[in-house]
Amino acid sequence: MKYLPRVIDSEINDLMKIMGAILIEGCKWCGKSTTGSYHAKSIIEFQNPDRKQEYDEIKNTKPSLFLNGEKPRMFDEWQMYPVIWDSIRTDVDHSGKKGQYLLTGSARPSEGETMHTGTGRISRVLMRPMSLFESQESTGEVSFADIIEGKDIAGVSKLSLEDLASIIVRGGWPASIEVKDDLKYRFAQEYVKSLIHEEVKNIDKVERNPEKMQNVLRSLARNIATPVSNTTLEEDVKNNFDDDISRPTLNDYLNTLEKLFVIENVNATNLNFRSKYALRTKPKKYFVDPSIATAILEMKPNDLIKDLNTFGLLFEALCMRDLKIYTQSYGGDITFYRDEKNFEVDAILRTSSGKWGAIEIKLGSGYIDEAASNLLKFKEKVDTQKCGDPAFLVVLTGANYSYKRDDGVYVVSIGTLKN
Numbered sequence: 102m103k104y105l106p107r108v109i110d111s112e113i114n115d116l117m118k119i120m121g122a123i124l125i126e127g128c129k130w131c132g133k134s135t136t137g138s139y140h141a142k143s144i145i146e147f148q149n150p151d152r153k154q155e156y157d158e159i160k161n162t163k164p165s166l167f168l169n170g171e172k173p174r175m176f177d178e179w180q181m182y183p184v185i186w187d188s189i190r191t192d193v194d195h196s197g198k199k200g201q202y203l204l205t206g207s208a209r210p211s212e213g214e215t216m217h218t219g220t221g222r223i224s225r226v227l228m229r230p231m232s233l234f235e236s237q238e239s240t241g242e243v244s245f246a247d248i249i250e251g252k253d254i255a256g257v258s259k260l261s262l263e264d265l266a267s268i269i270v271r272g273g274w275p276a277s278i279e280v281k282d283d284l285k286y287r288f289a290q291e292y293v294k295s296l297i298h299e300e301v302k303n304i305d306k307v308e309r310n311p312e313k314m315q316n317v318l319r320s321l322a323r324n325i326a327t328p329v330s331n332t333t334l335e336e337d338v339k340n341n342f343d344d345d346i347s348r349p350t351l352n353d354y355l356n357t358l359e360k361l362f363v364i365e366n367v368n369a370t371n372l373n374f375r376s377k378y379a380l381r382t383k384p385k386k387y388f389v390d391p392s393i394a395t396a397i398l399e400m401k402p403n404d405l406i407k408d409l410n411t412f413g414l415l416f417e418a419l420c421m422r423d424l425k426i427y428t429q430s431y432g433g434d435i436t437f438y439r440d441e442k443n444f445e446v447d448a449i450l451r452t453s454s455g456k457w458g459a460i461e462i463k464l465g466s467g468y469i470d471e472a473a474s475n476l477l478k479f480k481e482k483v484d485t486q487k488c489g490d491p492a493f494l495v496v497l498t499g500a501n502y503s504y505k506r507d508d509g510v511y512v513v514s515i516g517t518l519k520n
Contacts, residue, residue, distance in 0.1 A: 104135065106235070107231070112429075113203075113226060117200030119199060121189070125203065125205045125228055126228070128363055130292055132275040142171040143173075145167060145174070147179065147182050148178045173201060173203055178205065180206045190223065207362065208362075230273030230274055233260075233518070238516065242256030245428075248495060253505055258500075258515070260499070262406070272393070274289065286401070288392075290396045296361070296363065314354055324386070325418055326418055326421075328384065328437075331351060362389055366384040368436050369439065372488045391422065394415060424460070424497075427519065427520035432452065436451070444482075448460040455489070458494060460494075460495045463498050465498070469496050473494070480494065493511060495512075496510060499514070500512075501514055
């Protein structure tokens with residue numbers, strides 16, 4: 102199977118020049134093993150049942166034997182044998198060599214299972230399912246790096262509204278990209294089944310009620326792309342799914358989903374504003390891929406076409422997934438703005454160099470003027486003496502064309518964007 106390049110490939114290449122080891126972490130099925138294998142020369146698959154007895158013996162006698170092999174050496178699902186972490190750290194300390202080891206993991210090990218943090222020896226890289234550019238469905242004509250620098254842009258997306266609905270339901274799972282018929286939608290469904298019945302238990306050997314976990318996932322899907330508190334989720338589970346879930350149980354389930362890299366919080370921005378209205382602080386919760394929400398809600402592409410409100414929220418989730426992937430490549434972060442008067446901006450993107458900008462996400466072209474006006478109004482709220490002028494204002498859309506307006510606002514089709 103042909104390897105489809107990933108945005109984090111360049112990040113891995115750079116880190117291998119300066120770090121002794123790299124941990125590639127992220128949710129199951131997002132392509133960590135494939136990408137790790139692409140960069141490695143030898144591999145140990147800790148999940149291989151045929152080698153379990155052998156691996157157990159090495160773990161209990163001399164864990165450093167795991168390190169014997171051609172470098173870079175990869176350890177797939179390293180959290181199954183956390184002792185390897187300290188062995189790698191010690192070897193990197195002693196040898197001083199760079200780019201020796203790669204680890205991949207779809208869950209964080211339990212507290213106390215490693216002796217040392219690995220700071221200065223092992224660098225972490227977060228991987229997500231494929232962006233549209235990685236799945237080769239975005240033309241890549243528009244680079245966010247160019248937008249940050251204020252350059253002119255131009256591009257035409259090949260994706261129709263129906264295409265976007267199909268992509269959302271299919272998701273960015275690498276194994277689904279080459280599947281042409283409706284079977285491609287099964288990957289997200291099977292992922293959710295595995296998550297509910299296996300992964301939430303395997304992470305720490307704690308039994309969790311599959312029905313309660315499914316109801317928590319349903320509530321998250323119903324509240325996707327909106328600021329939501331744990332109190333709201335608790336009430337939603339009780340009122341809509343007749344499930345009397347306790348706050349400690351809900352907290353445990355949400356923490357478990359975070360440890361499995363299934364959900365991610367987007368926090369409210371801490372930029373300084375002139376607005377007299379208080380900033381809302383409840384985070385937005387997103388699934389690492391929008392297809393998880395459609396699988397939980399049992400939605401097909403046609404269901405999205407018939408329900409444009411839900412389609413719009415899930416399109417925002419798709420865009421946030423891609424923005425996070427692209428932003429990570431240049432050390433940036435993403436927040437959002439919303440005050441008590443419900444004035445909102447979907448995303449505030451900030452780079453490691455200090456440049457920042459605001460992004461509104463709209464599915465259709467009919468909302469572009471409104472979104473641009475909102476961004477220009479938002480610009481007036483910013484205390485530029487404290488945080489500087491925004492380097493860019495962007496309307497990110499599902500429409501076809503990408504261009505820069507006369508008022509300076511960028512209109513960018515998600516089907517033309519790359520990092």
